Amino acid sequence: MEIRWHILLIIIGASIVTLIPRVLPLMVLSRINIPDWAMRWLSYVPVAVMAALVGEELLLVDGKFSSFQNHIELIAAAPTFLTAILTRSLLGTVLVGIVSVMLLRMFL
C-alpha cells in the first residue's frame, strides 16, 4: 500500500499529456467561429475514428495486420453489427457481442 516516487512522477506526467489534447480544442475552438469547411470535416470525425477503432480491434493483432487471425471476433462481429442496425441499442449490442464470443469460444 505505498506510492513509489518514480511511479508518481510517471502517473502525473501521463495525466498531464492526456489532459491537454482532451481540453485544448474544447477550450479554444468553442470560443471562435469555425468555418463551414472545418465544420464539415469535423462532422466526419466521429464515423472515421469509430470505424478506425473497430478495424483496429477486429483486424489487427498486436498492431499488425494479421490476415484475419481473429476468427472468433470476426464471426462475432456479424451478430453484433446486426443487433446494432436492428435495435440501435448500445447495451443490446455490447451484450450480444460478449455472449457471441463466449459461445464461440465454448464450441469452436
Place this chain on the structure above:
Amino acid sequence: MQENIQLHKQDVNIREDSFLQGVKDCIPTLLGYLSIGFAAGVVGNTSGLSIVEITLMSLLIYAGSAQFIVSGMIASHGSPASIILTVFIVNLRHLLLSAALSPYFSRLTPVKTLLIGSLLTDETFGVAINKTTNKNHLSEKWMHGLNITAYLNWIVATLAGAFLGQWITNPEKFGLDFALPAMFIGLLVIQIVSRGKFTKDIVVAISAVVIVLGTSFFLSGSMAIIAATVIAATLGMVVEKWK
C-alpha cells in the same frame, strides 16, 4: 388545457437536458467500461503496481489504453520520459474528439469546457455525438451526468480488477475482452443510422478501416488511428463538397 400541454412540454425538455438523463444515457456503456477497467486493474496488479498506485492512475489519467501502456512499460522498466511520450501519442486522438464536440459547447466559459473535456473518453464522446443529431448545442449538466457516471464506474472497475485480479486467471473465457470492440461497433452503427448521410458515411468508414490496415505496417496502432481519422474525414468532406 393549453397551459397543461405547455407545462408538460417544458417538463420533457428539462428531463432531456438534466444531469440525471446524462447518468441514464451512460448506462449502456457501463458494462464495456466495467470489463475494460477490470482488465486494466488486473494488468496493473500483475505489473507489480500497488492498489493505491492503480487507483491514482484511474483518478488522474482516466484512459484505458494509456493505463495499459503505463502498466506494461513499468513492468518492462521503461524510462519515465519514454512512458509519458508514448501515452501522449496514444491519446492524441482526443484532440479530434474534443474538436468535434467544441461547436456544441460554444456558449460555455473556458473553465466549464475544461471540466467537460477533462473527462472526455471514446465512449462518452460516442454517446454525446449521437445526442447531437438535429441539435446545435449540448447541455452542460447532461454532459456532466454522463462524464461523472462513466468516471466513477471506471474507478470502481479498476479497483475491483486490482483486488480480484489475483484469482481471475482467464477473463477472456467469458468474452469480456469483446466488450470494447462491440461498444465501438454499436457507437459507429448508431452514428451512421442517425445522421442520414448513409452512403458518404459508409465510404468514410470503409476508407478509415482500409487506411488503418495499410498504415499499420509502418505506423504504431495509435498513429494509424489518427492517420485514418484525418484522411477518411477529409475524404468525407471532399465528397460532400462535390455533390
